[in-house]
Amino acid sequence: MVLARDIDPSASPLDYYSFELRRLREEAGLKQAELGAIIFCTGSLIGMVENGRRVPTRDFSERLDAALGTGGVFSRLVGLVLRSQLPNWFxxxxxxxxxxxxxxxxxxxxxxxxxxxxxxxxxxxxxxxxxxxxxxxxxxxxxxxxxxxxxxxxxxxxxxxxxxxxxxxxxxxxxxxxxxxxxxxxxxxxxxxxxxxxxxxxxxxxxxxxxxxxxxxxxxxxxxxxxxxxxxxxxxxxxxxxxxxxxxxxxxxxxxxxxxxxxxxxxxxxxxxxxxxxxxx
The missing domain is CATH 3.30.870 (Endonuclease; Chain A)
Known part of the structure; x- marks a missing residue:
């Protein structure tokens, strides 16, 4: 079990992604392990993404959108998240x-x-x-x-x-x-x-x-x-x-x-x- 930490969604694209994932998962009434089972990953991976400790992939994001019915929210966000992982000067x-x-x-x-x-x-x-x-x-x-x-x-x-x-x-x-x-x-x-x-x-x-x-x-x-x-x-x-x-x-x-x-x-x-x-x- 990954312990939850407070996330400021305005801090970075990754933090916003993490915040929205937790919010929409809870709104759907799913536990981390339950969502993980739906998108074929572990609940601990869901927890790490929700806590900003793991950068999501595009495939992960597309599966989230399908599971949560978010209309492509995470597929659109992940591009910003990945770009934010490039060196600051680049x-x-x-x-x-x-x-x-x-x-x-x-x-x-x-x-x-x-x-x-x-x-x-x-x-x-x-x-x-x-x-x-x-x-x-x-x-x-x-x-x-x-x-x-x-x-x-x-x-x-x-x-x-x-x-x-x-x-x-x-x-x-x-x-x-x-x-x-x-x-x-x-x-x-x-x-x-x-x-x-x-x-x-x-x-x-x-x-x-x-x-x-x-x-x-x-x-x-x-x-x-x-x-x-x-x-x-x-x-x-x-x-x-x-x-x-x-x-x-x-x-x-x-x-x-x-x-x-x-x-x-x-x-x-x-x-x-x-x-x-x-x-x-």
Whole structure:
């Protein structure tokens, strides 16, 4: 049994979710264990969510809505809850990303977050957030929902070839990640190019950056350091970085050639080769 604690619903999205869950459960005349049995989880899990000690998942929220007949209340709330679990300095960018009509990004080390497979994201986030890993991964996966909207943003990614060779999480994780990229190549509003090693020096030598375009609002440039993000709508910065991005696109492989390179790296570097068992003299 998880002991109840006072919840201030105005304190955070998670506290509001917790407060509403307890209120609506009690209104339905259900105990924690009874509700848990209906949505196929334990009563203690219901208690931890009600006490703000466990971040709910989207699947959990959808099952709550069905069990309590709430008309999608929790399914709508969970997006706010998960976004609030992102680092404080990253949350403003995530909100802008979700509103953007066109996203152009250059990534020099890692696959862009919106294109990460779950096991790849888990390996990346596990370096800094091992104690909050499930929550961090759920928040990153939830960001990707903008690509499944009826009117998704255009997403154009230039990915440095180094990101294909940097082994994140092991060979199987990398193989799955590259296969995931290839599975996205036919999406109407998504394009990715690989900037090959042969490009030499290029306009992205300063590091990863993203340009966000909006319907009716100024463009925004975003970059980040170890523990902070920087956004600006300065017209001169936008002009310079837009030109830099165009140069990266020009120097990168075509989308078709990029997919061929990704497939080749996936097989040659992360394929299921048998170990060499030849005797060593």
């Amino acid at each position: 949350q403003p960018y995530a909100e802008m990303e979700a509103r953007a009509a066109f996203i152009s990004t250059y990534q020099c080390q890692l696959v862009y977050g919106l294109l990460q497979a779950e096991d790849y994201a888990r390996a990346v986030l596990g370096v800094e957030k091992p104690d909050e890993l499930d929550t961090a991964v759920a928040a990153r996966m939830d960001r990707q929902r903008i690509l499944a909207r009826d009117n998704p943003p255009v997403l154009w990614v230039v990915l440095d070839e180094a990101a294909l060779h940097r082994e994140i999480g092991g060979r199987e994780v990398m193989r799955n990640q590259l296969a995931h990229l290839l599975s996205l190549q036919d999406r109407q509003w998504l394009e990715f190019q690989v900037l090959p090693f042969s490009a030499g020096q290029h306009a992205g030598m300063m590091g990863s950056f993203t340009l966000l375009r909006f319907d009716g609002d100024p463009d925004v440039h975003y970059s980040e350091s170890y523990d902070s993000g920087h956004m600006t709508a300065n017209p001169q910065v936008i002009k310079e970085r837009s030109l830099g991005y165009a140069r990266l696109q020009a120097e990168a492989l075509s989308p078709r050639a990029s997919a061929e390179l990704i497939a080749r790296v996936m097989e040659e570097r992360y394929g299921n080769q048998e170990p060499d068992e030849r005797a060593v003299a």
